[in-house]
Amino acid sequence: MKQTAYCLFETALGTCGIAWRESAESGSGPVVIGVQLPEATSQATESGIARKSGSNRPSAPPPRVAEIIEKIRRHLGGETQDFRTVAVDLDNVDSFAREAYKVARQIPPGQTRTYGEIAKAVGQPAAAQKVGQAMAKNPVPIIVPCHRVSGANGKLGGFSAPGGRATKAKLLALEGAHVNLPLFS
Numbered sequence: 001m002k003q004t005a006y007c008l009f010e011t012a013l014g015t016c017g018i019a020w021r022e023s024a025e026s027g028s029g030p031v032v033i034g035v036q037l038p039e040a041t042s043q044a045t046e047s048g049i050a051r052k053s054g055s056n057r058p059s060a061p062p063p064r065v066a067e068i069i070e071k072i073r074r075h076l077g078g079e080t081q082d083f084r085t086v087a088v089d090l091d092n093v094d095s096f097a098r099e100a101y102k103v104a105r106q107i108p109p110g111q112t113r114t115y116g117e118i119a120k121a122v123g124q125p126a127a128a129q130k131v132g133q134a135m136a137k138n139p140v141p142i143i144v145p146c147h148r149v150s151g152a153n154g155k156l157g158g159f160s161a162p163g164g165r166a167t168k169a170k171l172l173a174l175e176g177a178h179v180n181l182p183l184f185s
Contacts, residue, residue: 005059008070011076013170017049018072020065021089022135025137029064033063035072035140037167050163052139076127078174080109083143090139095136096122099104104135107148109175114152132157 006019017036019175023029034052039045050056061069068086075081084105090098099122108117113121115128115135135146147168151157157168 004053005056005061006034006053006055007058007061007065007069008042008046008049009073010069011038011073012078013076013167015042015045016076017052018065018069019049019053019055019060023085023087027125028087030062031089032065032068032140032143033089035142037141062111063126068143075142077116077169078120080175082109083145086138086143088143093134093137093139096124096127096130097137100131100134101138101144104144104146104149107145109145110172110177112150112172112177113146115157116152118149128152142171148177 001067004019004021006017008015008017010016015038017034019034019036020030020032023031032039034049034140036049036052043073045087046058067068068083071081071083075083080135090101093101098120103111104117116125117132118131119125119127135149138144138146141147151159155164
């Protein structure tokens with residue numbers, strides 16, 4: 001079984017968590033297996049990231065993970081970062097979700113794509129709802145920027161992280177995106 005670990009860290013938005021495992025490829029370093037955005041309490045955040053990691057206690061991050069943590073801190077503090085080169089392990093998600101995440105990772109900060117555009121990009125133009133379901137299950141938010149995927153006609157769409165659409169709007173605003181958050185959609 002793959003050895004996994006996690007840790008918590010503070011950001012401008014609250015306590016986050018990250019989980020990783022060593023890569024199966026010799027010398028390639030750790031790969032991220034989970035990111036947990038802030039929950040209502042740090043204990044809830046820890047519970048979420050511990051569940052994603054399969055580990056029962058936090059560990060000190062190795063240097064490469066510490067670099068990723070710093071990038072997440074900067075990003076959530078309003079200093080846009082590029083996460084496209086961060087190695088992630090998506091072995092536990094289905095092939096459709098992996099393809100949707102691959103497309104989402106290419107969306108530049110401050111921009112959005114619709115669920116339908118992602119569906120077209122993965123070769124299944126009628127699968128917008130399936131894209132939404134994949135984004136809702138994203139194990140590595142921020143690194144796979146599911147917050148940049150929105151509904152048609154300018155609707156923000158859902159967001160499964162704590163705070164829902166308000167958190168999604170906040171993340172997009174941090175990146176400089178124009179956000180129109182209707183009260184009801």
